[in-house]
Amino acid sequence: MSRLTLMLPLALALAACKPKEPAATPPAAPAEAAASAASPVAAPAPAPAAKPFDLHSVPLTTAALPAFPYVGLPSDIKGDPPHDKVVDFERTHVLAGNQLRQVEGRISHRTFSLSLIGMSPLGAHRNYETAMKQLGATRVDTVSPIDPAFVQANGGDRDAVSQKKLGLIGPPSEPSEADIPNFEQYLLRTPTSNIWISFYIFDNDNNVGVRVVEEKALQQTVSLIPAAQMASALQKDGHVALYLNFDTDSDVIRADSQPAVEEIATLLSGDPQLKLKVEGHTDTDGDAAHNRTLSLARAHSVVRAVSAKGIAADRLSPVGVGPDRPLADNKTEEGKARNRRVELVRA
Amino acid sequence: MRALARHLLLAACLGAPLAGAQAVDPASVPVSKLALPAFLFVQLPKESPKTFYEHDVNWERVYVLAGSRMVPVEGKFKIRTFSVQSAGLTPEAVMKHYEREIGALGGIKLATVKPGETTLLPAGDTERRRAFEKLRHIGTTDALEQYLIRAPIGNVWISIAVFDDGLNGSVVVVHEQPFKPTVSLLKVQQ
Numbered sequence: 001m002s003r004l005t006l007m008l009p010l011a012l013a014l015a016a017c018k019p020k021e022p023a024a025t026p027p028a029a030p031a032e033a034a035a036s037a038a039s040p041v042a043a044p045a046p047a048p049a050a051k052p053f054d055l056h057s058v059p060l061t062t063a064a065l066p067a068f069p070y071v072g073l074p075s076d077i078k079g080d081p082p083h084d085k086v087v088d089f090e091r092t093h094v095l096a097g098n099q100l101r102q103v104e105g106r107i108s109h110r111t112f113s114l115s116l117i118g119m120s121p122l123g124a125h126r127n128y129e130t131a132m133k134q135l136g137a138t139r140v141d142t143v144s145p146i147d148p149a150f151v152q153a154n155g156g157d158r159d160a161v162s163q164k165k166l167g168l169i170g171p172p173s174e175p176s177e178a179d180i181p182n183f184e185q186y187l188l189r190t191p192t193s194n195i196w197i198s199f200y201i202f203d204n205d206n207n208v209g210v211r212v213v214e215e216k217a218l219q220q221t222v223s224l225i226p227a228a229q230m231a232s233a234l235q236k237d238g239h240v241a242l243y244l245n246f247d248t249d250s251d252v253i254r255a256d257s258q259p260a261v262e263e264i265a266t267l268l269s270g271d272p273q274l275k276l277k278v279e280g281h282t283d284t285d286g287d288a289a290h291n292r293t294l295s296l297a298r299a300h301s302v303v304r305a306v307s308a309k310g311i312a313a314d315r316l317s318p319v320g321v322g323p324d325r326p327l328a329d330n331k332t333e334e335g336k337a338r339n340r341r342v343e344l345v346r347a
Numbered sequence: 348m349r350a351l352a353r354h355l356l357l358a359a360c361l362g363a364p365l366a367g368a369q370a371v372d373p374a375s376v377p378v379s380k381l382a383l384p385a386f387l388f389v390q391l392p393k394e395s396p397k398t399f400y401e402h403d404v405n406w407e408r409v410y411v412l413a414g415s416r417m418v419p420v421e422g423k424f425k426i427r428t429f430s431v432q433s434a435g436l437t438p439e440a441v442m443k444h445y446e447r448e449i450g451a452l453g454g455i456k457l458a459t460v461k462p463g464e465t466t467l468l469p470a471g472d473t474e475r476r477r478a479f480e481k482l483r484h485i486g487t488t489d490a491l492e493q494y495l496i497r498a499p500i501g502n503v504w505i506s507i508a509v510f511d512d513g514l515n516g517s518v519v520v521v522h523e524q525p526f527k528p529t530v531s532l533l534k535v536q537q
Contacts (some may be wrong), residue, residue, distance in 0.1 A: 074529040076405075096521035120407040120424075127530040134532055177408070181399075 053096035053140065055252055060189045061136045067117045069108035069212040070195065071131045076117035081327060083111040083169065093165040094196040095185040098143040100154060100165055103196060103214035111169055111209040121201050122180050124208045127201040131187045134306060141185035146171050169209055170202040191255040192249060215248055224259055227266035230344065239345040241327065242300065251297035253305055261302070264344065265309035275347040277317045278302050283336035284323040296320025302342055317347060371414030371457050378497045379453025387425050387520040388496070388503055389406035389448045392441055401427050409521045410481040411504045412458035412493040415467055417481065420504055422524035426483055428517040431509055438509040441516050442492055445507045454496040454505065462489040483519045484508040
């Protein structure tokens with residue numbers, strides 16, 4: 001075999017496989033490069049303290065939005081992308097700040113090959129960054145899903161964090177340059193939903209994935225109860241169940257539940273002697289202790305919202321019941337929806 | 348500025364590298380008034396018509412040598428590799444071929460890296476390989492010449508490298524262009 005024959009495959013392999021390197025731009029000057037080559041490999045930094053992400057830090061948009069999934073594929077793609085899937089309702093995670101956040105809703109996931117359309121990772125990043133700006137979305141990730149400390153803090157398995165939690169096809173590639181993030185998480189808040197858009201580059205910078213989650217609560221089975229009907233139920237039964245929508249795994253009351261808050265305030269305004277316990281209830285999905293904490297936070301949230309309408313806070317006592325007092329069977333989606341509720345109980 | 352331009356022109360005409368390892372301001376290179384052929388502007392040496400690896404990207408960031416500085420530029424990019432020794436060529440003949448081709452288009456040589464030369468690029472194997480990767484040449488490249496053609500259609504950066512101990516060569520061309528989005532938002536839902 002000639003030397004050329006031996007060298008060509010090596011050259012091709014080198015050209016085709018972009019080696020991993022630490023993010024650095026511009027490249028180090030010779031002296032700096034020599035110094036960095038001699039430096040020992042740094043140990044992974046300790047996991048940063050998980051800081052709760054504040055949804056309200058992202059402004060609401062009231063602009064008319066494009067149709068789901070909001071953003072298109074590059075115009076160079078001819079035909080269908082290799083992976084194009086929509087699921088009407090699913091639970092998954094997104095990256096909010098430096099934490100995984102559980103969300104539920106409609107999911108679109110599409111991928112495409114960069115090399116087939118002559119696009120660079122930088123070009124893909126610029127394209128989607130531009131589109132997100134046009135959409136009014138805010139970038140909310142503060143850590144990479146392949147950051148060793150982050151992976152360690154979320155079970156220690158890099159592939160599992162990327163694939164099982166975040167629902168990606170594969171872990172994002174190591175960024176070749178500091179300003180080309182290979183994972184970006186955007187959030188678009190609207191009065192009725194949160195829309196999470198993940199952009200990622202994977203498979204050695206060869207492929208791109210775009211995953212969109214439009215948060216959607218399952219349709220509640222009970223409609224808005226007017227104040228007079230609440231008063232009647234409290235008189236008769238001592239309690240009344242209300243169905244308010246909260247953001248998933250959050251105590252944030254969604255805009256579409258503000259009418260229910262108004263009705264509670266009207267109820268209390270009409271009966272100045274009335275004092276109530278505000279009980280938060282959940283279904284049995286997830287950790288029970290977490291659900292109790294969440295249900296208490298939601299009860300507090302309702303108290304705050306009603307107090308903001310001029311009702312004295314000492315007339316309302318928040319209680320977190322969690323999954324402990326279901327109204328219906330938690331084995332069905334309908335039953336779970338009935339169990340996720342706020343109850344007003346005469347104190 | 349005029350003195351530098353004269354120096355650059357003279358250096359290119361003589362096929363000589365710039366004296367020392369000084370940084371060069373690309374804007375100081377005279378704009379060529381010659382009409383350029385279609386991308387990628389230059390032909391392979393006639394003795395080596397066969398390309399064994401090509402890679403095209405519509406818009407990419409690539410590093411180029413502006414004298415002693417490695418600087419990023421963005422635009423249409425292509426790398427093409429070809430045989431040198433098996434085509435009966437020497438590294439010097441390859442470099443001369445491109446010097447003539449690019450010089451005929453008004454291009455100026457901005458940097459020369461000779462085998463084993465470490466003034467412009469790092470000496471260590473790993474760092475040197477990484478530097479060549481940023482220049483988008485094959486990792487074992489040992490000699491390189493960098494040209495710039497300043498043209499009305501935009502800057503055209505062409506670098507020629509010989510690698511594998513003189514067996515093969517590569518040409519990297521970047522035509523500087525602004526980023527043009529190709530991803531759009533979907534239509535507003537009615």
